[in-house]
Amino acid sequence: MSRFRMYPTSEQAGVMLDHCAHARYVWNLAVEQHSYWYKGRIAAPGLAEQCRQLTEARRDSEWLRGGNADVQQQALKDFARAKTAKFTSGFGEPRWRKKYVHEGFRVIGTDRVPEFEADGSPKLNAKGTQVMGRSVVVRRLNGRWAQVKVPGCGWVRFRLTRAQLPKAKTFRVTFRNGQWHIAFAVIRMDREEVAQEPSRLRLCVLRVHLQRRRELSNQCRGRTERVSPPPATSRCRRDDSGRRPFERP
Template structure:
């Protein structure tokens, strides 16, 4: 979707937060109805049409709810109905409660979503129901969309996102294949020999983040604690913006240059899961060391490099041209002769084959194996390509 940064006035911010509260209230009420429904009590759970009729009755009874936009509240019910359908289809998780300060946003559809005007070369404005015209920054052309969503992140920034899917990037037609090896020290290594790094926190920002985290641990008052949490959220938002910008530029560059893009088929959610506690067999109610701190650092490194987001955006921009390769032993296999032993990888950056003496950067060697589509069996037998598998 096309997202723009909004700059509402203080009065408009208060009105936007009120609309977000209405949408969150309606969502949570619908979730409560759905959670309480059981087959032995009620024949059918309330559907979207029935909930809309209930919303009409609630708006006639409560003035504070009638003061909000009916479109915003109905779309919250529509979003919940779609979330339930996705849950039963098995594509998404169970709908959860929406909280203040975390889930701030609402959606506008229909003719009201087309009330957008361009003010000048840098600014435009959208007419939000019950609020009025709110300015937003023109960072790209305004798409022709039938709906948009207004959200507020934890750093206090407001965004306007138009629901429009851009077309995929056309293939260059050169027939070239690229392999991408994702890592922690090197964010992405390409089979062409390029090494790419995802920008993160600077040294100054890391020091400030540590200072703010220590202040947060000592905060006593609610207002002071909220100010420190907002300052921490702004630092993380800045790093997240850099990561997303790097992912967008990298994925666009790869989609424009290569016909086929091959990546490792990694289960990132399982890789970043916290380790389970290890009970001590000799002492009851005691636990052995499970290297939790080291695993937490590795998890932060994986998430900070945007592994999942990079592949997701590649699949969006190069639709049908992204292939996932079995990641087994790609970092231990020689790209020249196919010999696979753990001793081939001497360190994080050095690869030296024990059979043929081939020496290369370890990440680039793995990227070449990924580009060739090599998959090694658990017994570390001969390598085979995707066409032979």
């Protein structure tokens, strides 16, 4: 998971706050549905049924219909994943999300890319056709800035603090303490890809190694820099002979 600082415009920030409100509203509706269940009662609706109910709710509610359907469906998928992992994650049952506290939403990539098996062969479905996976659309602006496509906002800039662009299927946007952040669910690379692509860690290690070699060579040539002592205070001031006052010769 790679995390970056986002810098949206005022208009883009308003749209993303609406996405946060829609995702929080859908999440709380799912929590309310599952809170009515007790032993002996019929099971609460699953993900497929909740998606169908979301379609009906968007048809009736103008406010909900004004949001993005993918963002709202991803909130339901996050709830279903949290419900399934309540015994293994250690967080227990999914809880309510509050305004100004749980501000965030998740987006799935819009670009389609072919998927491959671990051995490099193309991944095929039951009909024998190529499986196309999702990918986040990310574009580099320069060495420090990049931008990502957010539904309803267009291209949003974020500060690039890594050497390579993130490759992910989904990303999550959060708003906390007046700052926007984006976290990419990075796709794990094979060992060959890791060996081929230079990482930021390798560059840092190489830079430190070269600096250390330069310091050693300077020491061998007698070019070591001597640190000057701190200036003497009034209590330890020395005279021209180098002795402190009241010090025996």
